[in-house]
Amino acid sequence: MHQNNNTNFYIAGSFRYSKLINNLSDILESLSFVRTYNWTVNKKADSIKKLREIANDELQGVEQADFLVFIFPSGKGANIEFGIATALKKRIYILDVNNEIENFNLTSTFYFMDNVKSFKGSQDDFAKFIIDCETK
Secondary structure (H helix, E strand, C coil): CCCCCCCEEEEECCHHHHHHHHHHHHHHHCCCCEECCCHHHCCCCCCHHHHHHHHHHHHHHHHHCCEEEEEECCCHHHHHHHHHHHHCCCEEEEEECCCCCCCCCCCCHHHHCCCEEEECCCHHHHHHHHHHHHHC
16 A cells, blocks of 8 residues: 555664664665665764754654654654654554553553554564555
């Protein structure tokens, strides 16, 4: 239903999940999905100017994406990207790394909206889940 050779995606998450994020991206890119921005290559920002540049690059990446992948749990930046994607009515796929998305002390109401699909399981199974959803 959705997927074509120009389907763009953005992955929001924490630097601690960089390897998982890049592996997942590799799987999706091998199937002709296009990553809009790879923030995992950024070094720690050392100035307000650099923070501004990164923020604009990340915003543009989310705006250009057809869907957002969100690795949960993540920090404030990833949650802001989630919020941007929500406001832009993007499809959102959540990988619940620690099986905590339904923990009322850790979750958000926004993770349960109609445009959001949560997944618990392995990275490979999550990639298949996204691909199945995007190619129906």
